[in-house]
Amino acid sequence: MTGPRARSLEGVTDVGLRARFLSIAAGWAALVTAALIAAPLALRDRLPDPIATHWGPSGVPDNSMPFTASLLVQAGLWALLACGAWGVALAGGGMFRRRTSRMGLGALLGGAGLFFLGLQAVTLTANLDAPDWSRAADLGWGALLAVAGLVLGGWLGALAARPGPDDRPEPSAVPTRRIPLRPGQRAVWVSSVGSGPLAALGGSLLAAGLGLAVLALIGGEGALWIPAGIMSLVGLPVATFSSVRVQITEEGIVIFYGPFRLPRRHIPIERVERAWTEELLPSGVGGWGVRGLPGAMTIMIRGGECLVVGYVSGGRLAISIDDAERGAALLNTLVDRASTGPSAR
Structure with missing residues (x-):
């Protein structure tokens, strides 16, 4: 076991490895925060106030928030998560000697960042040029953008955190x-x-997705295919693993x-x-x-x-x-x- 300033197996000190991780994490957190704030402000004149923030299973918006509150909630949730992860990295110097620990934290930051960006992109697109929040567009298959961002960001974040020693x-x-x-x-x-809880969660999501798909077929509600697809795509890997x-x-x-x-x-x-x-x-x-x-x-x-x-x-x-x-x-x-x-x- 190496000391806090000892040279690791790959010639990088634990302190230097942690400092590099913290620098990259801080830069990523600042970049995502800036994007979450700048994008809504740039489109402010083309968005209703309040804006639609939630859509029901039928695809119709059913809830809204004031523009400023929506902006602060999304940016604030991301900032809270990023600061928490950054604090864990700052306090847990020993964790950086394990590659899996670094990759897990990197996946959290990368996946959450792209998830929030994807979620905001979908929300802004649906509200764009709508005369009123209740007349915002359906999310469509674009709702999968947030899920794709979560998966892709997690993978890229893990890859970025992989280099270094594995004690x-x-x-x-x-x-x-x-x-x-x-x-x-x-x-x-x-x-x-x-794992009983994972099996129950995966089975429940698959059952809900199947139920919504049946309703879409019987009732002709095309918008139900979107939540049905999302629940199935999430439930299948959860049940499988x-x-x-x-x-x-x-x-x-x-x-x-x-x-x-x-x-x-x-x-x-x-x-x-x-x-x-x-x-x-x-x-x-x-x-x-x-x-x-x-x-x-x-x-x-x-x-x-x-x-x-x-x-x-x-x-x-x-x-x-x-x-x-x-x-x-x-x-x-x-x-x-x-x-x-x-x-x-």
């Missing part, structure tokens, strides 16, 4: 356990874990997602170097779900013991799963067997 236990320092197997003996390890099932055999690792075990991912045994366990929390990896990028990914369903797979290429995959220690031990045994077998290179 984690070296695999060579972690005990490697194995399960004794007789020659020719076959073994399989299967385990699964799920609310549970995970892992199977380890001589062929490698198979990961199944969701109640229908789809999609699935296969990792050949030849790609695995070794396996071990680590105690990980959502706060340390950037939240729940599938976090990180290929080569440094974590599947976080619940905090606690995780199965960590080290690739021959140097990357790693962590999975929060029950009975992880036994799974790691069997995987190490099967890796040894594959490396010394007749097909080993």
Whole structure:
């Protein structure tokens, strides 16, 4: 573990890394805040006062706010979130030694910033040149702009925060356990874990989206397709990544997602170097779900013991799963067997 001013693995001090992150975060926060204030002011003469700020399922605006209040609420909410994230970064110097922590905070700032910008763009466009807030235009499929901004901004923010050290236990320092197997003996390890709240949330959103789609078909309300599409697009990944099932055999690792075990991912045994366990929390990896990028990914369903797979290429995959220690031990045994077998290179 390096000290606060020690050189990291990539030659950047922890203090310097934190200062760089804080500078970029402050610049991004200021840029988004300026855009949230400047855009409405530039279009002030073409907007009604009050302006429409909420649309019902039918696509008709059903609530409004005074122009000034709307501007202050959007800019204020973003500023509050950005200041909170900046404060966490300022106080938590140690967190910058973990790549996943930096990426999580970067994803929060990037995703929230583009979300607020997309939300404002959709709101201003709908209100533009409307004689009255109640006659503002439908949001249309442009409502997906905010959701797209959230996803894209989160991805870009994580990428921007990725460079730098990743202070984690070296695999060579972690005990490697194995399960004794007789020659020719076959073994399989299967385990699964799920999150009830995530499954309920995803299922509820999908059910609501399906219900609105049915109403749109029966009643001919075309505007209902917009909230139906949004709820389905959000609910599907939430339901899919609310549970995970892992199977380890001589062929490698198979990961199944969701109640229908789809999609699935296969990792050949030849790609695995070794396996071990680590105690990980959502706060340390950037939240729940599938976090990180290929080569440094974590599947976080619940905090606690995780199965960590080290690739021959140097990357790693962590999975929060029950009975992880036994799974790691069997995987190490099967890796040894594959490396010394007749097909080993």
